[in-house]
Amino acid sequence: MFRLHRHGIASxxxxxLLFFSFLVPAQAIAGEVMVAVASNFTAPMKDIAAxxxxxxxxxxxxxxxxxxxxxxxxxxxxxxxVFLSADQVxxxxxxxxxxxxxxxxxxxxxxxxxxxxxxxxxxxxAQLHSGQFRKLALANPRLAPYGTAxxxxxxxxxxxxxxxxxxxxxxxxxxxxxxxSSGNAQLGFxxxxxVMSGGHINNGSAWIVPDNLYQPIRQDAVLLKKGEPNPAAxxxxxxxxxxxxxxxxxxYGYHRE
Amino acid sequence: MLLTAAxxxxxxxxxxxxxxxxxxxxxxGTPLAWWLARTRSVWRGPVSAxxxxxxxxxxxxxxxxxxxxxxPNGPLGQLMQTxxxxxxxxxxxxxxxxSLLYSLPFVVQPVQNAIEAMGERxxxxxxxxxxxxxxxxxxxxxxxxxxxxxxxxxxxxxxxVGEFGVVLMIGGNIPGxxxxxxxxxxxxxxxxxYAQAHSLSLMMLLFSxxxxxxxxxxxxxxxxxxxxxxx
Numbered sequence: 010m011f012r013l014h015r016h017g018i019a020s021x022x023x024x025x026l027l028f029f030s031f032l033v034p035a036q037a038i039a040g041e042v043m044v045a046v047a048s049n050f051t052a053p054m055k056d057i058a059a060x061x062x063x064x065x066x067x068x069x070x071x072x073x074x075x076x077x078x079x080x081x082x083x084x085x086x087x088x089x090x091v092f093l094s095a096d097q098v099x100x101x102x103x104x105x106x107x108x109x110x111x112x113x114x115x116x117x118x119x120x121x122x123x124x125x126x127x128x129x130x131x132x133x134x135a136q137l138h139s140g141q142f143r144k145l146a147l148a149n150p151r152l153a154p155y156g157t158a159x160x161x162x163x164x165x166x167x168x169x170x171x172x173x174x175x176x177x178x179x180x181x182x183x184x185x186x187x188x189x190s191s192g193n194a195q196l197g198f199x200x201x202x203x204v205m206s207g208g209h210i211n212n213g214s215a216w217i218v219p220d221n222l223y224q225p226i227r228q229d230a231v232l233l234k235k236g237e238p239n240p241a242a243x244x245x246x247x248x249x250x251x252x253x254x255x256x257x258x259x260x261y262g263y264h265r266e
Numbered sequence: 267m268l269l270t271a272a273x274x275x276x277x278x279x280x281x282x283x284x285x286x287x288x289x290x291x292x293x294x295g296t297p298l299a300w301w302l303a304r305t306r307s308v309w310r311g312p313v314s315a316x317x318x319x320x321x322x323x324x325x326x327x328x329x330x331x332x333x334x335x336x337x338p339n340g341p342l343g344q345l346m347q348t349x350x351x352x353x354x355x356x357x358x359x360x361x362x363x364x365s366l367l368y369s370l371p372f373v374v375q376p377v378q379n380a381i382e383a384m385g386e387r388x389x390x391x392x393x394x395x396x397x398x399x400x401x402x403x404x405x406x407x408x409x410x411x412x413x414x415x416x417x418x419x420x421x422x423x424x425x426x427v428g429e430f431g432v433v434l435m436i437g438g439n440i441p442g443x444x445x446x447x448x449x450x451x452x453x454x455x456x457x458x459x460y461a462q463a464h465s466l467s468l469m470m471l472l473f474s475x476x477x478x479x480x481x482x483x484x485x486x487x488x489x490x491x492x493x494x495x496x497x
């Protein structure tokens with residue numbers, strides 16, 4: 010009899026709690042943020058998302074892809090709330106078109122370029138100069154800032170003409186990485202973050218291209234109009250600028266201003 | 267129309283690829299369809315399934331595995347190197363091979379359907395009149411299967427023109443070599459040059475429409491066999 014009574018109170022409390030949870034807006038307890046992320050930032054982003062959830066209780070729903078595709082999707086009603094672009098041009102364009110708020114834009118990472126091969130213990134820079142390779146992969150300069158940086162590097166090294174017939178272009182930096190990792194291209198200009206974690210090159214050999222050979226790759230983040238009413242979206246952008254994230258991003262080979 | 271020199275180069279390359287692939291597919295696909303339509307072998311099922319696989323596999327997945335298989339570490343790539351033939355990814359020949367696989371069911375199935383629809387009777391009659399197997403194939407089967415062959419050619423051509431995912435994976439976007447129309451349009455879209463993307467897309471759309479319209483008008487009297495059967 011007594012047990013039954015206690016059980017009754019427990020279920021009543023449970024039902025009450027359930028009812029209460031419907032009354033309180035979900036975001037006040039644990040929010041969700043839809044984030045569109047440039048594919049070069051995939052690895053650090055997953056790490057950041059886990060930490061952000063631990064800190065704030067908010068969950069990040071992430072889509073990884075090319076910045077150009079995301080821009081077109083946002084123009085056409087995609088439900089993203091925050092956009093981490095691979096460049097500055099696309100967030101700017103979104104602000105001008107009224108899809109993002111101007112005051113929220115900041116550079117979350119400075120991308121760095123690496124010349125990479127899957128063969129271990131190789132002087133990759135020397136291999137580029139000697140021309141001992143069949144194909145050199147780089148991202149399409151028209152689409153990817155890392156491709157533009159690769160082009161600038163080749164020009165600075167006066168190698169543009171000698172590699173012209175041997176270069177293959179990935180539509181983005183992820184595809185460029187695939188061309189090299191499958192062995193179809195012996196060398197490739199990739200994002201340092203794709204081959205580095207915890208401050209070390211994790212596969213093959215890489216030459217970290219000196220910063221003075223190419224224009225800095227500024228990657229901007231922006232709060233989209235759809236994310237403005239969501240406090241979790243603002244909380245995430247603040248977290249992205251924290252010292253903890255700065256440290257983490259460096260381990261993946263990015264600079265930070 | 268504001269098509270650039272690079273756009274025209276992509277158009278020309280695509281036409282070259284689709285024409286070559288269609289001709290090769292008719293050469294390879296017709297005997298294969300003939301065999302599939304007539305055989306009682308236990309291999310009929312597995313071979314039909316293999317031929318139809320590209321209908322099911324996402325093109326980027328097909329392209330990815332071709333990139334691995336044809337690469338220097340892949341079995342086919344190593345065979346090519348042993349034979350001294352050079353590697354296929356990032357070359358026009360590579361696109362031809364990938365397109366052959368990718369468009370195979372679109373050629374084999376209409377021809378197979380046409381031959382099956384024809385039945386045994388015309389062949390038996392020809393045989394009693396003393397026609398040998400080759401004679402029967404060229405003077406009975408091919409003319410009877412003409413609508414099916416035409417359908418196969420149109421579908422094979424159109425499907426190759428529209429190819430995208432496979433090229434993206436094993437093409438490497440090399441101007442004049444592997445940068446076909448679909449990749450060029452995608453580049454325009456990604457670079458936010460929507461006007462150029464629209465012009466090229468419109469041209470491709472009109473071209474496809476005209477080709478299909480021509481085929482349908484030419485084939486008005488013989489019924490087009492447009493059904494694709496999945497195993």
